[in-house]
Amino acid sequence: xxxxxxxxxxxxxxxxxxxxxxxxxxxxxxxxxxxxxxxxxxxxxxxxxxxxxxxxxxxxxxxxxxxxxxxxxxxxxxxxxxxxxxxxxxxxxxxxxxxxxxxxxxxxxxxx
Amino acid sequence: xxxxxxxxxxxxxxxxxxxxxxxxxxxxxxxxxxxxxxxxxxxxxxxxxxxxxxxxxxxxxxxxxxxxxxxxxxxxxxxxxxxxxxxxxxxxxxxxxxxxxxxxxxxxxxxxxx
Numbered sequence: 001x002x003x004x005x006x007x008x009x010x011x012x013x014x015x016x017x018x019x020x021x022x023x024x025x026x027x028x029x030x031x032x033x034x035x036x037x038x039x040x041x042x043x044x045x046x047x048x049x050x051x052x053x054x055x056x057x058x059x060x061x062x063x064x065x066x067x068x069x070x071x072x073x074x075x076x077x078x079x080x081x082x083x084x085x086x087x088x089x090x091x092x093x094x095x096x097x098x099x100x101x102x103x104x105x106x107x108x109x110x111x112x
Numbered sequence: 113x114x115x116x117x118x119x120x121x122x123x124x125x126x127x128x129x130x131x132x133x134x135x136x137x138x139x140x141x142x143x144x145x146x147x148x149x150x151x152x153x154x155x156x157x158x159x160x161x162x163x164x165x166x167x168x169x170x171x172x173x174x175x176x177x178x179x180x181x182x183x184x185x186x187x188x189x190x191x192x193x194x195x196x197x198x199x200x201x202x203x204x205x206x207x208x209x210x211x212x213x214x215x216x217x218x219x220x221x222x223x224x225x226x
Contacts, residue, residue: 004154036217043116043203043217044155089154099168100215102154 002027006090006103013110019077021106023064023090026071031092033057033066033073038087038105047075047088080110114138116218118204124224130192133221136185137206145215146179146189149201161187194225 007022025033032051036044048057053068062077073090090103117136125131137144142163147155158177160168163184172179176195181187191198201222205215 041219043118043205043219045217046214049214091154098160099157102156104153 002031002092002094002097002099002101004090004092004101004103006088006106008106010107010109013080013108015082015110015112016079017110019075019080019084019108021075021088021090021108023073023075023103024071025073025090025092027092027094027101029094029096030068031094033064034091034093034100035062035064035073035075036089036091036102038089040086044089080108082110082112084108085110116204116206116216118202118218118221120221121219122222122224124226125194127196127225128193130190131194131223132188132190133202133204133223135187135189135204135218137187137204138208138216141206141208141216142184143207143209144181144187145205145207146187147203147205149203149220151200155203158189191223194223196225199223199225 003026005024034049035047037047038044048059050057050066053066056065064073064075087105087107089105091100093100119134144161146158148158149155158172159179161181164181179189201220203220204218207215
């Protein structure tokens with residue numbers, strides 16, 4: 001079956017530091033890949049997506065590149081802010097099954 | 113901006129009691145999902161509707177959980193009887209067309225079973 005493995009947290013950074021959250025996946029076929037963000041007490045919000053190999057998704061300064069050869073989709077941001085503190089979920093969408101599979105989430109805390 | 117609505121936001125119930133959650137998807141979204149999110153984990157799909165029909169309920173514990181979407185719009189998820197292990201966040205999401213990967217999530221219902 002499909003699975004998503006994320007870097008374990010929590011991750012604590014100082015403001016303006018560089019962020020990397022690792023994500024690798026196992027899937028049959030060619031899934032679409034996503035990063036979602038969840039702020040305290042809220043549902044998940046789509047942060048960025050990539051639908052095929054070598055695509056780069058980007059939004060709000062965050063980026064991730066779909067790497068088929070390493071089955072990875074690592075999230076990066078050059079300079080984090082306190083407001084980026086949240087839980088980040090990597091996910092894949094299996095277009096054949098019409099289903100999403102989520103990682104367990106990585107909690108990011110950014111300190112001023 | 114259109115949003116997925118859920119109620120209640122928080123629910124505390126005693127084990128063996130019945131509990132129900134409601135979801136109103138974004139207008140026009142044909143596909144509706146119910147997920148369970150245990151603290152520290154990612155969401156796990158419980159049931160997926162296409163209009164009023166269930167297309168996937170393979171992970172729904174059918175001895176105690178039920179879900180309906182009678183008119184193909186809003187949906188209700190019920191647990192009867194609730195067990196301690198049901199304590200979790202229950203998330204509803206919707207998407208415009210079948211198989212669309214872009215899902216829009218509601219704020220969730222936090223259930224605590226005592």
